[in-house]
Amino acid sequence: MVGEIVCRDVVKRFGARSALDRASFAVRAGEIVALLGPNGAGKSTALSILATLLAPTSGEVAVAGCALPREARRARRHLGLVPQQVAVYPALSARENLEYFAALQGLAGDGARSAVGRALALVELADRADEPVARFSGGMARRLNLACGIVHRPLVVLLDEPTVGVDPQARERIYELERALAAEGAAVLHSTHLMEEAERLADRVVLLDRGRVIADGTTRELVERARLRPRLVLRTARPLPGGWADGVPGVVADVEPAPAAEPGATSERSAVLTIDSTASVPAILERARAAGGEIDDVALHRPDLADVFFHLTGRALRDDDREPAP
């Protein structure tokens, strides 16, 4: 296991509860890795350990080649933390916030000014640099939050759910920034509980549940590894008779009623079929019409990370579990 970020068999306990249970993963330079999991999965604990804010109970952790917590001070020079909350001073301007965090990173003089200017340009806040942050929109504040974490061009960037409460446009801008950082060679670890975000942004996904890494790989790899297949959901004007899809090529699983899509709808008017490939969809639709059901709606659902998670844990990804308190 190699990379700018390395966690090996990391355990973190708060009392009797384990926030991390032998968690292992790595992030290489130039790579964006999504740390995906529901609330309480241990994402923030993992980021806190990597950010040198917490010491692991056991296991090996290294950031930018520095073993933690022994070499925490040296590791911090290469570390950029973007907290979940907007950790900037609202009364200060964007420039002043950046100057302050640049100084804490050891930058001074022209180097600091240059770094601040570059960060402002990177997050497209140069024209608003001298306004108090309190006047910024949520998206601008989030971009500044990101800029404060990367003003010193760190080798490792840790982002803890950086798009929470951000509109889609601003979210896209943040994704672009992360990609730019990775393109510059930074190892980016992006913590999120949004499956879509992980799928869209990350080169690789580490699925975390109850402190354990339950899967690690690209989305495709995870889906394939879970042997998940597409599903076809049909809604018909009249209920379909039983066994209506028997013998249709490509249908893998038995027909099952779909969950009610809207109030008042009956499950008998819907059906979900697990299929081998999308090539069998026309035949299935033809069979349904032939069975007397006038098709009102058709939806094809490809397997995603939520399916993988459900497959692995038996629970939905967005269950609102709580993490144990320290």
Add this chain to the structure above:
Amino acid sequence: MIARALLASVRKDWRLLARDRIGLFFMAVAPIVVIAVAGLSLASLYGASPRGDTAYVLPVVDEDGGELGATLRRRLADEPAVELRFVDRQAALAAISRREAGAALVLPPGTSAALRHGEPARLLLLTDPVKYLEIANVRNLVQELRHAVGGEALDRARARLERARAHALRARQRMERLLARVRAELERAAAEGREGRRRLAAEIDAASARAADVERRLRDRMAAAASERSEAARERVAAELEPLAQFLRDVARYRSEFDAWLMAARAAAGSFADRLPAPPSPPAVPPAVAAFESGGAEKLADRLVGAPAALGGDAVDWLPPGELRGILSLPKVPPAVATAVPSAEKLASRLPAPPPAVRLPRLLEIDEQSVTGAPARLNTFDQNVPGFSVTFLLLGMLLGVSLGLIDERELGTLDRARATPSPVGALVVGKLLVRFAVGVVQMAVLLAVGHVAFGASLGPEPWALLLPTAGIVFAGTAFGVLVAGLARSREAVLPLGSIAIVTMAAVGGCWWPIDLEPRWMRQVALGFPTTWAMAAFNDLMIRRQGAAAALRPTLVLLAFGTTFLVLGVPLFVRRSRPDV
């Protein structure tokens, strides 16, 4: 790295503070407003403002119309504690009923006359007992007035008696001067008598001397005459006896020559000498005759006639010494008579005694002496300016330090800073340094405004105020850290901190003099930094003491601050651990 982080933190917190208009208002304007309101409201705690802007209204009903009313008006004209209003009794009662006044003073008819004639007199004080403090102050003023009027009456009586005594003394002095002149005349007459006696005695002595001289010359002349006569007689006797004397000398020579011849004859006879018959013996010369031979004729004459002196003396023995002066009968000077003029003291002692000094009974006075250096009349702002400045300083620290630290925690900037190579302590220290500096400036500004606007004292050494200021600012800053460590959230700071600060300020003597509190509460107050700060400010500003008086309280305040930091920093660090 540490210095850079510290500087960045200081700069950041300074900017945050400068943009916090509410905070600046709270630090600067709000304390001044409260100080003004509280100072004017509590002015009567020390009697009244020296500027006279908190004077009580005192209706005065002068039914007497005498000099007492004039005295009252004159004496209280410059008294800042009261504003006199001369009204009738109905108006005075109405003023009390309307609560314009807590007391009214009535001068009943005849009061001045009674005082003038030494008769009992009483004043009447109409009061609204609810206005206890006002009544106490007015009563005190009336007592002072009553005391002054009594003192003036005694002074007048004493002056009259002193004048009478001085008159008697002057009469006695005139009598003494007259006696002195009489005595001087007598002394002069006595002196003249003594001079006459002296001159008379001298004249008698001169006459006596002259008589003695006459007697001596007479005696000398008589002695000379007698001597001449006896000398002549002696010479005649001597001349007569000279042949006899010569004969006797010849006899003596013959006998001598005969003896020599006899000796020679015997020698010639040799051995037959013894056969020579003894020569016949010459007749013996009688001794009386023999004297003629040895003494000569003059001695024989002296023996027979006597020595010439003896002859002269004997010649004047008929005149006994002093006989001639007795014959002259010189008068004797009578003995001096003792002067009968009595001494001045004796004369004065016979005069009537001077009148004794009159000692009228005096009113019992109280000499009030400030042993602490505090002036007799205090400015209530000397208490209120430092008291409310300390209160608002601590509240400012609560908002600035406690909320500032919790904001850093809740904003996530603290965690972000902890993830940097800079020590997080630099962030905290930078914040505390800024707040400390701002606190010192805040206190200095408030004390300066108090001095300029309200006349609050800065003591003999204004710079010494920096000592307790630095102490309480340090303690307040550290207290802010402690509250930040104790409070779970921003919302918990105000209930927790404000209760503690209000309690410390009230019990510690920031809002009223601590001496108003019971003893046990004053003992409890020693556990609060506000108590020590106010002790130092009171010593410097009210008791006008030097910097040395503030050293111990300042050290105690520094100890408080250190204790708060020792407790607060670990608590804050513990609370600031990531909540994951």
